[in-house]
Amino acid sequence: MSLSLxxxxxxxxxxSAALELRQVSKSFGHFHAVRExxxxxxxxxxxxxxxPNGAGKTxxxxxxxxxxxxxSGELSVLxxxxxxxVRDRVGYLPEEKGLYRNMTASAVIAYFATLKGxxxxxxxxxxxxxxxxxxxxxxxxxxxxxxxxxMGQKVQVLASIAHDPELVLxxxxxxxxxxxxxxxxxxxxxDLKTRGCTILFSTHVMAHAERLCDRLLVLGGGRRLFExxxxxxxxLLPVVxxxxxxxxxxxxxxxxxxxxxxxxxLGRWRLELQPGASSSALLEAxxxxxxxxxxxEVREPDLHEVFVHLVxxxxxxxxxR
Amino acid sequence: xxxxxxxxxxxFLGNAKTxxxxxxxxxxxxxxxxxxxxxxxxxxxxxxxxxxxxxxATEASRGGQVVLEHLQRAEQRREYFHFREWLGPRWASANxxxxxxxxxxxxxxxQERVAPLLKADAGRFSPPEPLHRRVPLPKGLxxxxxxxxxxxxxxxxxxxxxxxxxxxSPEPVPLFAVAILLDGATPGAPPVLRFWSANxxxxxxxxxxxxxxxxxxxxxxxxxxxxxxxxxxRVEAIEAQVIDLNPRKAAGEERVGVADQLRQWAPSxxxxxxxxxxxxxxxxLLNSLIEERSNRILEVLLSSVxxxxxxxxxxIGVAAVGVVMALAWIGSMVLVTVGMIHTSGxxxxxxxxxxxxxxxxxxxxxxDSWLLPAFGLYFIxxxxxxxxxxxxxxxxxxxxxxxxxxTGVITLFMxxxxxxxxxxxxxxxxxxxxxxxxxxxxxxxxxxxxxxxxPPMRDVVGTLLLLVLSDVVVLWGCARIFxxxxxxxxxxxxxxxxxxxxxxxx
Numbered sequence: 008m009s010l011s012l013x014x015x016x017x018x019x020x021x022x023s024a025a026l027e028l029r030q031v032s033k034s035f036g037h038f039h040a041v042r043e044x045x046x047x048x049x050x051x052x053x054x055x056x057x058x059p060n061g062a063g064k065t066x067x068x069x070x071x072x073x074x075x076x077x078x079s080g081e082l083s084v085l086x087x088x089x090x091x092x093v094r095d096r097v098g099y100l101p102e103e104k105g106l107y108r109n110m111t112a113s114a115v116i117a118y119f120a121t122l123k124g125x126x127x128x129x130x131x132x133x134x135x136x137x138x139x140x141x142x143x144x145x146x147x148x149x150x151x152x153x154x155x156x157x158m159g160q161k162v163q164v165l166a167s168i169a170h171d172p173e174l175v176l177x178x179x180x181x182x183x184x185x186x187x188x189x190x191x192x193x194x195x196x197x198d199l200k201t202r203g204c205t206i207l208f209s210t211h212v213m214a215h216a217e218r219l220c221d222r223l224l225v226l227g228g229g230r231r232l233f234e235x236x237x238x239x240x241x242x243l244l245p246v247v248x249x250x251x252x253x254x255x256x257x258x259x260x261x262x263x264x265x266x267x268x269x270x271x272x273l274g275r276w277r278l279e280l281q282p283g284a285s286s287s288a289l290l291e292a293x294x295x296x297x298x299x300x301x302x303x304e305v306r307e308p309d310l311h312e313v314f315v316h317l318v319x320x321x322x323x324x325x326x327x328r
Numbered sequence: 329x330x331x332x333x334x335x336x337x338x339x340f341l342g343n344a345k346t347x348x349x350x351x352x353x354x355x356x357x358x359x360x361x362x363x364x365x366x367x368x369x370x371x372x373x374x375x376x377x378x379x380x381x382x383x384x385a386t387e388a389s390r391g392g393q394v395v396l397e398h399l400q401r402a403e404q405r406r407e408y409f410h411f412r413e414w415l416g417p418r419w420a421s422a423n424x425x426x427x428x429x430x431x432x433x434x435x436x437x438x439q440e441r442v443a444p445l446l447k448a449d450a451g452r453f454s455p456p457e458p459l460h461r462r463v464p465l466p467k468g469l470x471x472x473x474x475x476x477x478x479x480x481x482x483x484x485x486x487x488x489x490x491x492x493x494x495x496x497s498p499e500p501v502p503l504f505a506v507a508i509l510l511d512g513a514t515p516g517a518p519p520v521l522r523f524w525s526a527n528x529x530x531x532x533x534x535x536x537x538x539x540x541x542x543x544x545x546x547x548x549x550x551x552x553x554x555x556x557x558x559x560x561x562r563v564e565a566i567e568a569q570v571i572d573l574n575p576r577k578a579a580g581e582e583r584v585g586v587a588d589q590l591r592q593w594a595p596s597x598x599x600x601x602x603x604x605x606x607x608x609x610x611x612x613l614l615n616s617l618i619e620e621r622s623n624r625i626l627e628v629l630l631s632s633v634x635x636x637x638x639x640x641x642x643x644i645g646v647a648a649v650g651v652v653m654a655l656a657w658i659g660s661m662v663l664v665t666v667g668m669i670h671t672s673g674x675x676x677x678x679x680x681x682x683x684x685x686x687x688x689x690x691x692x693x694x695x696d697s698w699l700l701p702a703f704g705l706y707f708i709x710x711x712x713x714x715x716x717x718x719x720x721x722x723x724x725x726x727x728x729x730x731x732x733x734x735t736g737v738i739t740l741f742m743x744x745x746x747x748x749x750x751x752x753x754x755x756x757x758x759x760x761x762x763x764x765x766x767x768x769x770x771x772x773x774x775x776x777x778x779x780x781x782x783p784p785m786r787d788v789v790g791t792l793l794l795l796v797l798s799d800v801v802v803l804w805g806c807a808r809i810f811x812x813x814x815x816x817x818x819x820x821x822x823x824x825x826x827x828x829x830x831x832x833x834x
Contacts, residue, residue, distance in 0.1 A: 072630075072631050074627075074630050074631070091634060094631065094632055094633075097631070098631075099627075099628065099631035100628075101624065101627040101628060101631075103624040103627070104624060105620075105622075105623035105624030105625045105628075106623065106625065107338075107342070107619075107623070107625060108619075108623065109342065109345065109346075110342075118334075118338060119628065119632065121334055122331055122334055122335075122629070122632040122633060123632055163628070166628070167628070
């Protein structure tokens with residue numbers, strides 16, 4: 008644990024966390040953008056920041072970066088109460104992407120890297136390295152205005168990591184990228200993770216979160232709705248077993264682990280399992296009770312369903328605001 | 329500070345690589361050349377030879393002969409001045425030109441005399457086409473001694489814009505004017521010139537004829553009154569001597585010279601440059617900010633630098649652009665002036681003239697006065713004031729069109745010092761100049777204009793301190809608006825919101 012002194016008080020921060028927020032709130036006039044948000048991003052983790060539009064993701068990221076001051080609460084970025092104090096160790100890719108159109112791809116990456124503390128010479132070398140590494144070497148000396156939208160976005164991603172940050176914050180990094188470039192971005196994230204960099208990214212695409220994230224935080228209406236691993240998130244919804252018997256044979260009472268059984272007619276049943284219940288035990292029980300099974304299909308919930316389940320009411324509330 | 333400088337360097341290079349910057353650099357010398365040379369060029373090449381017909385119905389006053397001799401002398405003088413210009417760059421001797429008959433200069437005579445002193449590749453001078461050429465009256469328009477009948481035919485002829493063939497011209501030419509010379513109505517009355525021309529803009533032929541007739545009539549009147557016309561001419565040419573003295577100059581050096589005249593009026597030129605520089609770079613700053621806002625670059629920048637660093641970096645970078653631009657203007661104006669004098673040959677032809685001394689006087693003025701330091705100081709202070717406002721307002725707007733609505737008001741505000749450029753040097757320490765000096769947005773321009781007149785120390789120091797204080801207040805307030813507004817989207821902020829941002833928490 009580390010100690011940081013804030014306003015005369017003593018705050019304990021976890022050494023293992025790259026980023027921590029405690030009870031952070033931010034309002035704009037009467038609009039509460041973020042309400043008492045707490046989170047802890049372990050060092051080296053890939054952390055998904057999920058939420059519908061208006062959930063408070065961008066406001067939270069801006070507070071983490073020190074662009075906005077929270078109305079209340081505390082935060083710690085790489086052990087510092089202000090991201091600006093450690094800005095050279097943090098990379099940021101905003102949701103709305105833009106670059107200097109008249110600069111070349113390598114110059115623009117090098118420029119942002121120098122703003123993050125690299126020497127001009129080192130930044131130039133690093134820009135070339137990155138462009139070559141991610142397939143843009145031939146475009147290093149092309150002006151940004153001549154690049155396609157996808158290439159421009161890749162250049163911006165590279166500009167945000169050119170200084171080898173310890174923590175990167177990506178706001179919707181996949182938006183607007185075609186599938187090929189999405190794969191390249193995933194490769195970038197994998198490389199960063201391998202290097203030990205902590206990654207926090209917001210996204211609407213649950214497939215990316217599911218595939219890449221170690222932990223997730225779901226935000227809705229400015230509030231934290233969930234925080235945990237993808238498995239823990241999936242565990243929020245029951246496992247569903249679709250079961251079909253021959254000749255419409257009814258299922259017996261007392262099947263193990265079944266929370267709810269709904270008949271769909273013609274010997275077809277939809278069974279919701281209790282949290283932690285095993286579908287294998289259920290199948291075993293079916294055989295023990297001599298059920299003539301035509302179908303036994305287990306379907307685990309995916310993150311999309313979990314997301315809709317969690318943010319549905321908050322998203323509807325936000326859309327009505 | 330490192331990041332602010334990095335931003336400044338990018339800002340400078342970003343602007344220096346634009347066409348607008350180079351156009352701005354070339355604009356002032358180009359305007360100078362255009363303003364000084366185009367009228368001369370048009371006067372020389374743009375005016376075609378005017379063909380005119382002359383009806384001399386005078387008897388006693390010999391009007392026709394007087395007018396034609398006068399026109400011939402004028403043409404001779406014009407040729408002579410063209411010859412002098414041609415001569416300048418070809419003059420190989422260190423000595424001034426030999427003396428000439430100023431009353432009746434002839435380039436032909438002079439050319440023979442100076443031929444051995446010209447450069448080997450000087451060639452031969454060809455005189456310009458004459459300004460006016462007399463042609464005979466067209467057929468059907470002969471003078472039959474009856475004025476009203478002649479003018480009736482003349483009116484119809486000229487109204488139809490008919491053209492006539494003249495000797496030496498392959499194309500028919502328009503008849504520019506017909507001059508009818510008549511004796512005065514009574515004996516001893518001056519002759520009358522009836523000048524028919526559809527062109528009322530070019531009055532040179534009319535004025536020359538009138539001058540010839542008037543001068544000749546006056547001579548005859550002097551003779552009639554028993555006075556010697558030559559003596560009268562000589563006496564009329566006498567002028568009282570004037571010696572300009574300035575009590576502010578050191579004892580023994582009170583006499584006002586060319587340098588003093590330059591010193592008096594040079595600040596006005598500098599005020600204009602100052603205004604142009606502040607106005608141009610403020611616009612550059614606005615464009616750059618709007619580009620970063622509309623291209624969503626600001627958010628990336630603000631993850632690396634503080635709003636204050638960003639603002640300071642942009643201010644320094646664009647100020648550097650302005651300084652380079654202003655120095656280029658001043659340097660190029662001096663170079664253009666020297667170049668024009670050199671190529672025209674005026675310095676060689678008349679080494680003691682004002683024109684030939686101008687480069688030296690300009691260099692002395694720039695090197696030996698407060699003009700340049702004052703220009704630099706007031707540029708920075710004026711620039712900080714206006715650019716702070718521009719940055720604050722620009723940061724609340726998402727596109728250039730929206731921003732221009734705000735900056736239009738600032739531009740209007742900036743027009744007042746421009747209007748004051750000419751009247752302030754006439755009364756540099758008067759009440760209006762003094763009042764304007766104490767209004768901080770106008771201080772740089774007005775004090776720059778007053779600098780040559782030695783304004784009271786109270787005004788110099790007081791207005792400077794007030795301006796510095798205003799800059800600090802404006803930049804402080806604008807920085808607070810900037811940091812709040814710069815990431816904001818949606819409608820431009822209201823004045824009440826701006827005020828809240830200045831005093832509130834962001």
